Amino acid sequence: MTRVLMEGSHAVAEAAIQAGCRFYAGYPITPSTEILEYMSYRMPQVGGVCMNAESEIEAINMVWGAAGCGVRAMIASTGQGISLMQEALAEMANAELPCVVVNMKRGQGDYFQATRGGGHGDYRHLVLAPHTVQEAVDLVQLGFHLADRWRNPVDVLGDFVLSHTSEAVAFRPLDERDLPPKTWAATGARGRPAHNVTPLGAPEKLRLNPGSHFAAIAAKLPRIAAAEKRCETGFLDDAEVAVVAFGSPARFVKYAVHVCRERGMRVGWIRPITLWPFPDETVAAAAAGLRAVAVFEQNAGQMIDDVRLAVLGRVPIVEIGGISHDHSGFGVGPALEPEHIIARITDVYRGQAAA
Amino acid sequence: MESLKKVSGKPELLLSTQHSLCPGCGEPLALRTILELVTELELRDRTICVCGIGCYTAFPGIIDVDVLQALHGRAPSVATGAKRVLPDRFVFTLQGDGDMVSEGLQEIVHSAARGEKFTAVLLNNGVFGETGGHMTTTSVLGQRTKTTMATGRVAEQHGWPIRIADVIAQLDGSVYVARGGMHTPAAIAWTKRILREAFQVQLAGTGFSFVEILTMCPTDWYVDATETPDWIERNFTPTYPLRILKSP
Numbered sequence A: 001m002t003r004v005l006m007e008g009s010h011a012v013a014e015a016a017i018q019a020g021c022r023f024y025a026g027y028p029i030t031p032s033t034e035i036l037e038y039m040s041y042r043m044p045q046v047g048g049v050c051m052n053a054e055s056e057i058e059a060i061n062m063v064w065g066a067a068g069c070g071v072r073a074m075i076a077s078t079g080q081g082i083s084l085m086q087e088a089l090a091e092m093a094n095a096e097l098p099c100v101v102v103n104m105k106r107g108q109g110d111y112f113q114a115t116r117g118g119g120h121g122d123y124r125h126l127v128l129a130p131h132t133v134q135e136a137v138d139l140v141q142l143g144f145h146l147a148d149r150w151r152n153p154v155d156v157l158g159d160f161v162l163s164h165t166s167e168a169v170a171f172r173p174l175d176e177r178d179l180p181p182k183t184w185a186a187t188g189a190r191g192r193p194a195h196n197v198t199p200l201g202a203p204e205k206l207r208l209n210p211g212s213h214f215a216a217i218a219a220k221l222p223r224i225a226a227a228e229k230r231c232e233t234g235f236l237d238d239a240e241v242a243v244v245a246f247g248s249p250a251r252f253v254k255y256a257v258h259v260c261r262e263r264g265m266r267v268g269w270i271r272p273i274t275l276w277p278f279p280d281e282t283v284a285a286a287a288a289g290l291r292a293v294a295v296f297e298q299n300a301g302q303m304i305d306d307v308r309l310a311v312l313g314r315v316p317i318v319e320i321g322g323i324s325h326d327h328s329g330f331g332v333g334p335a336l337e338p339e340h341i342i343a344r345i346t347d348v349y350r351g352q353a354a355a
Numbered sequence B: 001m002e003s004l005k006k007v008s009g010k011p012e013l014l015l016s017t018q019h020s021l022c023p024g025c026g027e028p029l030a031l032r033t034i035l036e037l038v039t040e041l042e043l044r045d046r047t048i049c050v051c052g053i054g055c056y057t058a059f060p061g062i063i064d065v066d067v068l069q070a071l072h073g074r075a076p077s078v079a080t081g082a083k084r085v086l087p088d089r090f091v092f093t094l095q096g097d098g099d100m101v102s103e104g105l106q107e108i109v110h111s112a113a114r115g116e117k118f119t120a121v122l123l124n125n126g127v128f129g130e131t132g133g134h135m136t137t138t139s140v141l142g143q144r145t146k147t148t149m150a151t152g153r154v155a156e157q158h159g160w161p162i163r164i165a166d167v168i169a170q171l172d173g174s175v176y177v178a179r180g181g182m183h184t185p186a187a188i189a190w191t192k193r194i195l196r197e198a199f200q201v202q203l204a205g206t207g208f209s210f211v212e213i214l215t216m217c218p219t220d221w222y223v224d225a226t227e228t229p230d231w232i233e234r235n236f237t238p239t240y241p242l243r244i245l246k247s248p
Helices: A008-018 A033-045 A056-068 A079-084 A086-094 A111-117 A133-150 A160-164 A210-228 A247-262 A280-287 A303-311 A338-349 B027-040 B075-085 B097-103 B105-113 B164-170 B185-204 B225-236
Strands: A004-007 A023-026 A049-052 A073-077 A099-105 A126-128 A153-159 A166-169 A231-234 A241-244 A267-272 A274-276 A292-295 A317-319 B047-051 B066-069 B090-096 B119-124 B174-181 B208-214 B244-246
Touching (some): A008 A033, A008 A133, A008 A153, A008 A160, A008 A166, A023 A033, A023 B075, A033 A049, A033 A160, A049 A056, A056 A079, A056 A086, A056 B066, A079 A086, A079 A111, A086 A153, A086 A210, A111 A153, A153 A247, A241 A338, A267 A280, A292 A303, A292 A338, A303 A317, B027 B119, B047 B075, B075 B090, B090 B097, B090 B185, B097 B105, B097 B119, B097 B164, B105 B164, B185 B208
Parallel strands (some): A023 A073, A073 A099, A241 A292, B047 B066, B090 B119
Antiparallel strands (some): A126 A274, A231 A267, B174 B244
16 A cells, blocks of 8 residues: 655645545644645645634634535644634534544643533543554544544544654545435435424424433433444553553653563553543553553643543552643653653652652 | 415415514514525525524524524534535525624624625624523614613713624625615515525625614513514614615
């Protein structure tokens, strides 16, 4: 299969095109801007639409319109811009509108925003966290599939590192023949009764019934959680300590664990690929025989809550990451230095780090 | 009975005459006028209505055209997404003055400036009707609302109303801008004419079309329904005269 060298942001954009995305709306914000730049010339080549919107709020509501017409649509921003979109991102889940939301975060402080939902009401987004450019390509394509399958927005969490790293990638189309046609979309009611695509739920006997609709949305969430948990693990067979990490920092952690192994420490790693649903059974099973679980994340401690919920106090859990930025605030800081991570893991391994 | 000719009835695109709006409200009249035109122009099979949030949000459940329900203020952005991906469909938005001119000023102005090829309809009664009669951006000076009860709208305290149609008409992206009303049979006939012209601009694909419709709100104006036409003539049309502000 042909591989091409692409910057992460461009690869993510091209993956969307290859997945049949034909509508993109964006508002410039570092480090997601290159996706908008790429889409601005690539979309017209495939007969799609790219909107250089006047605000994040306008952009996400344009995506709402395109998605409501049954067209695959994507938006990208970073945490601040995603914050501005939250009203729509919450209500799109209620309206059961599929779309892919890429957050090229600054660090990893947006874990709660993505996994808990930054908006109002009872909803979740599926959240996918790639750690390489190839995985980002694959997860964007999977994201469109899952969005359509579950009729729910899917978030792809990248970051500054992923957005600006160039790697050789291959675009592998998914077999999507099992997806049902979008018979619910608003397309003009030719030869059929009218559709009302609304976050309040389609009318029943000409009356809206939001309560029963919200209950149906809530009932969908456990089904998604049961079907879609994804996780990657390494070196767990004889491990005494495991490090949990997601996204780009997980790549640094994998390297650090490798070095620790070379230095004789029985250490493994756990990398959640879906952050919601969180792969709690995998984490719990992996933790069962360990002396400690270390959590490396580039924030003040967010995913560690999900690790604690998975482990339920059976094993000590140690935070070994932290907020780490350079002067730009874009989330690339000294905590990502491999020797720093190795030292933190070593401390946990030797029992010198407090849980 | 054969000598009787039916001159009026329920529009075919209205699935029920049961709605939850107040007696004397102007919004059902506006909806009726729009639905009659959709039928007359044979647009039903390719129509997408993008509906905002207000009293009129009760309509989508009882009309026989596809609807995308939008959030408060955002209908023009949703309509942009819809019309851009399905350019051969007939797309119109339905928003009140609180929705469009207060919450959604940015969306409507930018959509007009971009020359989006849908038709935006403003139902302007100068109050937040659904929440119970609070001041909006388009409340006229002197208007008593729940939040201007003691004094009426006072410019020094509450600012001046925005004549959004005049703003839209100034933008290069707008092609057709007009203002009508639902308060007299003549005004309704006028409004049907300007709506038809606006819809035809969309069908010709030449740019953004905009129709403002003054609608009665007896409940939140604290006047008897029979007095609302006079109320509009005395209080609204001096600020919002019925006219075509821009046409091709």
